Amino acid sequence: MPQLGDHMIELLLSSSKGGWSGVASFAILLGVLAVLYYKRQQASQKMADDKNAERQHAAGVKNTEDNKADEINLKKAENDIEEVLKGGN
Amino acid sequence: MKLKVAILTTLLTGCSATLRPDPSPVAADSNYPTAEFYVQGKMFQGLGEVSITRGMPLSDIKLEVQGYYQGIIHVDSAICGVSTSWSYADSQRISIPLQGHADQSCLIDVVVSVVYPKRSLNEQLTYEFKGQLLIKVLDLGQAWVGYSTKLGQGKDAKIDVLVKTKNTTRVAFRGCNIGYDKEVQVVNDSIAVSFNEVAPATAEKRCSLEGFVKPTYPYSTPTRISWRVWRYDEKFIPLALPYVTIGEYGHLEVTGEPVVSVVALDEVFKIGSSAEFYFTEDQPHTLRLLTIKGRSVVCLYTPPISKDWACLN
Numbered sequence: 001m002p003q004l005g006d007h008m009i010e011l012l013l014s015s016s017k018g019g020w021s022g023v024a025s026f027a028i029l030l031g032v033l034a035v036l037y038y039k040r041q042q043a044s045q046k047m048a049d050d051k052n053a054e055r056q057h058a059a060g061v062k063n064t065e066d067n068k069a070d071e072i073n074l075k076k077a078e079n080d081i082e083e084v085l086k087g088g089n
Numbered sequence: 090m091k092l093k094v095a096i097l098t099t100l101l102t103g104c105s106a107t108l109r110p111d112p113s114p115v116a117a118d119s120n121y122p123t124a125e126f127y128v129q130g131k132m133f134q135g136l137g138e139v140s141i142t143r144g145m146p147l148s149d150i151k152l153e154v155q156g157y158y159q160g161i162i163h164v165d166s167a168i169c170g171v172s173t174s175w176s177y178a179d180s181q182r183i184s185i186p187l188q189g190h191a192d193q194s195c196l197i198d199v200v201v202s203v204v205y206p207k208r209s210l211n212e213q214l215t216y217e218f219k220g221q222l223l224i225k226v227l228d229l230g231q232a233w234v235g236y237s238t239k240l241g242q243g244k245d246a247k248i249d250v251l252v253k254t255k256n257t258t259r260v261a262f263r264g265c266n267i268g269y270d271k272e273v274q275v276v277n278d279s280i281a282v283s284f285n286e287v288a289p290a291t292a293e294k295r296c297s298l299e300g301f302v303k304p305t306y307p308y309s310t311p312t313r314i315s316w317r318v319w320r321y322d323e324k325f326i327p328l329a330l331p332y333v334t335i336g337e338y339g340h341l342e343v344t345g346e347p348v349v350s351v352v353a354l355d356e357v358f359k360i361g362s363s364a365e366f367y368f369t370e371d372q373p374h375t376l377r378l379l380t381i382k383g384r385s386v387v388c389l390y391t392p393p394i395s396k397d398w399a400c401l402n
Contacts, residue, residue: 041212048212056202059117059217060163064172067165067198070221070295074196075168077264077299084261084270085301085311 106360107211108350108381116383117200117219119325120294121239123385124199124220125155125377127182134387134401136317138223138235147187150224152197155182157218157351157379158358160203168195169224180358194315196297197222205381209350209360216383223297225315232312238284242323245285248316252280254304262300262316265291272305284318294320327402328384333376341368343376345386351379370396 116123122135129139129151139150147169154162156177163174164185177183185197201218227233238246252258252275260282262269267288273280280302288296296318303311331352332344343352344363352364354376368374376388376398388400 044212045207048214051214052204055214056161056217059200059202059219060174063163063198063200063219064165064167067196068167070196070198070297071166071168073264073295074194074223074297074299077297078194080263081261081299081301081313084263085303 106209108205108209108213108215108360109348109362110213111348111350111380111382111384113348113380113382113384114322114325115216116325116385117217119322120319121321121325121327121384122219122221122319123383124201124218125385125387126199126220126222127151127153127155128222132387132389132401133220133222134385135220135239136222136237136319137220138225138237138315138317140225140227140233140235141191143191143226143228145191147189147191147224150187152185152187152222153182154185154199154201154220156180156201157203157353157377158205160201163200163202164197165199166195166197168193169197171197180353180356191224191226194226195224197224203379205350206360213381215381218383218385221317223315223317225313227313232310233315234312235315237317238319239327240284240318240320242320245283246318247281247283248314249279249281250302250312250314251278252302252304252312253278253309254307256304256306258302258304260300260302262287262298262314264298265293265296265318267291267298269300275304282316284316288318296320328378328380328386330386330400330402331376331378331388333388333398335368335370336365339368339370341366341376343378345378346380348380348384349378350381351377353377353379376400 125134128137141150156162157180159178161174161176162183165172170189175183199220203215205215223235225233225235234250236248240246254275257272257274258280260271260273265288269287298316300314301311329346334342336342342365345352347362349362352359354366355374357366371392374390378386386400386402388398390398
């Protein structure tokens, strides 16, 4: 089954045989493909950027929550061990 | 024909290097901190600790967090009164200003969110580097040692604490729902403490243990101990250390795992899992390897003290 690549190669070959219309067609096709590819890349990159930004925000929030829990545990451990030291138990 | 199509595809997509996928679980979500930070010039990767005398200004603690490429560094501590984000660029090391005076011990949590170069992203999601610094507040003259351990599931960790006696010493720990108190024999001026012995039944993933050693005879003051143990997830594997050689013409050749996305020597950052750098053997260097899941290796080269790479992962 002929594929897009095959058509492009045919166009490329015809242009190399001196056909100016072939060169122009090939250049236009290449240009259209480049624009389509660029637009697709931009759209999917924006989606990835949005997801990354959303996650970065969530990571900041989680950091704050984790910090509170860890500091409570640290404080409790410190108080408990100082009690042991004072009491000698 | 396939070759021709491949050539066309290459022409269309360009030749820029892209970040590599990393099939590992995310480091930060696996309870495996990897943020690179410096306290009074000493490097820590993930977990670190420092002490300060009660009443002294917290600004005496010089905390710097290493950024990669550009991004945001978020720092949090409810007790030490900091909850701020800083933007950075050019792989800067950001100095974190701490305000107020040392009143209570606190934990400073750090998140480094990297924005990789657009062309390298290839639509991939990238993940943060997390870290935590313990600031231990001590009364004047109190002795203290701090430890932190990243522990794999089913593994044990040991710390060696120096003790100024030849006899027995009392060892006690609290925190993480444990109450450990024991007399142990000192061997070679130190005692070895095993985490699984101190906290055998704990299911906590992040343990902040506070303890002391106190020689029973002759009487002497206790040495306080802080020991943070973070158990990381079973499926998580720390990033392997790189293969480093000095090639011809003094070039440093670094090869990391295929999942490594960034290899950097000092300020020179390169996308890829291996790279070559111009290298001077008589000067200190820092080597870094990063993956998009927040796994990392940081190696220090410190001549003339050592001409070996000391790596943390």
